[in-house]
Amino acid sequence: MTKLIVDGTEVDVPAEYTLLQACEEAGAEIPRFCYHERLSIAGNCRMCLVELKGAPKPVASCAWAVRDCRPGPNGEAPEVFTKSKMARKARNGVMEFLLINHPLDCPICDQGGECDLQDQAMAFGVDTSRFAENKRAVEDKYIGPLVRTSMNRCIHCTRCVRFTAEVAGTSDMGAIGRGEDMEITTYLETAMHSELQGNVADICPVGALLPKPYSFKARPWELGKTESIDVMDAVGSAIRVDTRGREVMRILPRINDAVNEEWISDKTRQIVDGLKTQRLDRPFIRENGRLRAASWSEAFNAIGARMKSASPDRIGAIAGDLCAVEEMFALKLLMEKLGSPNIDCRQDGAKLDPSLGRTSYLFNATIAGIEHVDALMIIGSNPRREAPVLNARIRKRWRAGNFPVGLIGEAVDLTYPYKYIGAGAGSLSDVVAGKDFGEDFAKAAKPLVIVGQGALARADGAAILALAAKVAGTKEGWTGLSILHTAAARVGGLDLNFVPQAGGKDAIAMAEAGALDVLFNLGADEIDIAPGAFVIYQGTHGDRGAHRADVILPGATYTEKSGTYVNTEGRVQIADRACFPPGDAREDWAILRALSDVLGARLPFDSLVQLRRLLHERHPHFARQDRIERGGDLQALAAKAGQGTTDKAGFVAAVQDFYLTNPIARASAVMAECSALALDRQMRHAAE
C-alpha cells in the first residue's frame, strides 16, 4: 500500500493502482474517454490529465502508476491535484482540441443525452471555439448489421479496437492511416464477426458507434428503465430493459461482476424486434385443421373437454427453454393434481438427473471462478455460441497466461487456442485413463471441466457425465465439474424436479406418436411432437410449438412478467416486468391458475405473491436471490465412470446457429440478418 495525497485527502492505495484509480478512491472525479477499467490502458485521449506535484507537465492519470510517483524532498507522500488551475486548464485545452473536429450535431445524434463527450464538454469545455478552419470529414464505415457508424464523431479513443482485440478476441476493428487521417474501421469494411460486437456501441464514449436497429428510435430520457435478467442463454446476464409505453425499445447490459461483467451478447441485446413480431396475442383453437382465434373461455373449455376423457397417465407436460420458475412450478402442481407423472423440462433429452443433487447439474466453478482455475477441458460444447459472455470470461483467464485448454468435440474457433483432444467419448475415456491432455490436467490444482449439452443430450449422456465427473475429480473445497446449460429455464426446472416422476415418461418419449392423449407444451419449441396427441401450447410466438398446437394460450415474454430464473451456476435471479403482454396475452402463471379452475384442480394461490410464498416453502433456495446453493456431491456420479456404454459418434455442440436458438430470436429480423451473414461467412470459409 502506498500513501498518496489527492486534493488534500490522504489515501492509501495499492502501488499497482493508476493515479486515476487512486483519485477515484479519494473521491475525486476524473474525466476520461479512452480509459475503460476492463480494457488495456491506451492513454491517448489525454482527458484525465491531473497535476502531480514535482512533475513539470500535467500527467495522464490513467497511464501513471502510483508507484511511479516520487515522494517529496523530505519523503512526503506524493501529492496530486485534480481541481487545480493547471489541471483545469489542461482539460480545457484537451476538450477544445477534441471538439475541433467533432461535429456539432448533438440534436440529431442518437448518443445525445447519454454521451460522455457531451457531459464532459458541459463540465470541462469552453463556450466558444477558436478554430475557424473546416472540420475534418470521415467516411462512414460498414462494420456489420448491429452497429451503425458516424465516423465524423469519432475521437479515436480506440476503445472499440481494444474491446474487439481483447475481450471479444476477434480483432475485428483497427485504426488505419495516421494523424488527422486516422480512421477506425474493420478490415476493408467487412462485418464484425464477434457475438459480442454490440458492446462496442456501449463503450463508444461518443456517437460514432451506435446500435443500428435502434437508430433514431428514441431518446434516452423518454425511456422507462427496468432491471431484468436475460433469458437468451443460461448465463443470466444482468440487463436493463428500456421501454417507451408498451414497447421495449432496447436492451442494455447492467454491471454484474459475478456474471456478465458489463458485456452482453448480441442476441441478448438485439432480439428487441423479435418481442414485437409473430406474437400470439389471443387464444387459438384448431378446427378442421386450421387455427382460429378464440376467447379464453372457449380455449379453456376445449382443453377441459379433452382432459376429462384422458386418463392421467396419458397426460403429459413439457416445459421449454424460456420459462420462469413460477409457471413451471404452477404447471408441476397442476400435473400433480391431475395425477400425471409425465413431466419434463429437458426437451433436448439431456441426461441430467436432479436426484443426484444440485452439484450434478450446475456450473459449479461459477462464472467469476473461471478466472481462478488453472486448466480447462471443454467437453461437447462450443461456449462461444452457447454462452458468448462466459466465453469472454474464459478468454480473460487465457489472457492472464499459463492456462492449458483442451477440447473434446467440434474443432471450432473459440477466440483462444486450445489443444484438440478428439471428437467423442473415446477421447474422453483416454483422458480419464490419464493419457494425452489428461496428464497436464491431473496436475492442475483447480481444474475446470465444462460439459456442454451436446455431450449430455444423447443416449449415452449419463455415462459421459460420469466420465466427466471422474476427469474433474473431487478435491477438497473445489468442484471442477461444470455443466454449461443453453436454456435459461433448465436449472430452475431441474431445481423444481420438473422431470418424470415415478413411472413417468421423459420429453422424448412424450413426443413420440401414440405416447399421450393430451400434451401440455409450455413454450417448448425445440422439440418435434409427433402427430396424435392433443397439444396445448402456451407460449409467446407463432413458432414451431404453435404450429403443432391444437389450442394456443398466449403467454408473456420475459420482459412482460416478473419471473425467477436460475442461471447455469445455480444463481437465483429475479427479472422484473418492464411492460405488458400484447392483446389478450397474460402472465403464464395466471393462465395456469385460471385453467386449473376449469379442470377442477384449482391451484392454491390467487396472486404471484402467494405463488412465490408456496414456492419458497417447497423450495427454500428460490427465496435466496443472487445466491448459489450447493447440494450433493459428485462421488456417486464419479464412481459410475466407465459403467454403461458410450457411443462412438463425436459430440455436436447444442447451439449450431447462435442467432436463432429460441422463438423470440427466430421472430427477429435483426437476428435473421446476423444469422444469414454468419452462414455466408461459414460457407465462404468452407469453400476456401
Added chain:
Amino acid sequence: MSVRRLAEVQPASFEFTPDNRAWADKQIQKYPLGRQASAIIPLLWQAQKQNGYWLPKPAIEKVAEQLGMPFIRALEIATFYTMFNLEPVGKFYIQMCGTTPCMLQGSDSIKTVLERRVGPPHKVTADGLFSWIEVECLGACCNAPMVQINDDYYEDLTSENFEKLLNDLAAGRREVKTGSQIGRVTSEPVGGLTTLTELWGKDGRSGPGRLPKAEAEPDHAAAADEKAYQDAQPGAEAPLHTQMSQSQKQRTGRPESSVAGTGTRTERPVEGEGKKADDAAQASTPPSKHTP
C-alpha cells in the same frame, strides 16, 4: 498527407519468391516465439520491393497470414507508414524533397520540371516509367535540392541537370550517376576544401569528383554483395552505380560523425546507414526483383 486507401485494381494473388520467402523466414526467426508479428515491417517492405514498389492487398493478407496476425493489424501498419505505397508507382518512383533546405535551394524548380515532365503527383505516366510525390526531409540537406528515385539519392539538382537525368533514365542509359549531379564527393564543399587542404584529393576519398580506383582494395565479399545488389536494381538498364564501386571497407570505416554527409551512399536509405556496418546482415539480404 491524405487519406490512403488500397488500390482499386488489385492482383489476384501474391506469393513471395523462394528467395524472399527464405529471407522472410530468417527475419521472423529474429523474434521470440509468439512475437512473430514484430517482423511485419521488414516483410511488408520486401513484399513491396518484390511487387514493383507498391503493396497490393493480397500481399498484406499473405504477410499477415504468415505472421499469424489479423488482417486489420497488417492493414494498420501498411496504411500508417507512407513508405508503403498502396497504389502502383512508376518504374522510376521519384520522391522529391520539398522541406525547407531543399526549398531554399530551389526545389520549386525541380517540382516544376516534374509537373511538366511527369504530371501531377501520385499519377503514373502513360508509359509507366515515372511517378512522383513530394516528401518531407530525406536527410541530404547539405546537397539540396535532392530527389530519391527508387533506392537512390540524386543531389545538387538544377532544373537542367534534373531534366537531363530524367531523360537519361527514360532512355535507359546506364551511365546515370547517383549522388551529387555536379561532381562533388559526399558533402564536401562545392568549391573545394577550406580546411585540411593538404588532403584534397590525395586519399582517394575526396577531391573534385575523381573516382577512386575500384581495384585499390579488393574485397571479394563486398564486391559480391555489390553485384548482388546491382542485380536487384530495376532491370538491366538500371542506373549504373558508379559511386558504389568504392569498397565496402572504406565505407564502413568512416567515422559515425560523417554519416550526416553521406548523401551519396544511399543504396538502401530507408534501412539506415547504421546497418551497413553489419556485413553479415547485409550478406543475408537476398536479391529482390523490382520489375514493374
